[in-house]
């Protein structure tokens with residue numbers, strides 16, 4: 107059977123990552139969380155105190171930035187490493203969420219991330235989620251999904267996710283962060299979040315996790331057997 111690329115884009119907090127991960131697992135594909143890469147880059151710029159408005163700082167940040175993924179042998183979860191350090195938990199904190207869209211706006215940073223993403227997916231058999239996967243990273247992807255969900259549902263889901271990790275955040279604060287990121291991600295000049303013409307839209311507001319995974323698998327099988 108031909109391996110394909112599945113591109114999943116959509117707003118923040120729609121469940122793209124967890125859905126994409128499970129779709130990849132069921133198909134025996136590689137899963138790549140492109141948002142984790144922007145989050146790791148944001149953490150690097152924060153930690154190093156580099157200015158995003160200073161081109162020299164941006165170049166310095168990029169030249170000292172190495173993002174890798176490794177599968178944790180006990181949980182089988184894919185984890186993100188920044189310059190050799192496991193940052194999987196740290197990149198999901200509000201400190202990083204509040205800064206990541208600013209980092210993701212910078213052209214040079216996007217170019218570096220996109221080049222690495224294209225390299226990771228060059229052999230196909232990959233599910234990648236993000237904002238510009240169908241429009242920029244893999245415009246020829248055989249299956250393009252655009253996920254949406256209403257903002258209250260997204261905020262409640264994210265609050266639960268953070269709570270399970272021991273971070274208690276007010277739901278209104280999360281909602282504000284989601285709305286702000288949606289706006290910044292959709293209105294930026296460089297590769298804004300868009301639904302491409304040939305993407306299939308899936309609204310997950312009233313879908314269970316199994317249902318959203320099932321829908322994508324069904325579309326993937328249709329494409330693979332055609």
Ligand code: DC
Nearest residue numbers: 118140141144206210236237238287
């Ligand atoms: O998917 P996420 O919420 O973890 O992504 C974090 C941020 O990274 C998001 O606010 C926008 C940015 N991002 C992007 O610009 N392009 C991508 N392909 C993935 C994420």
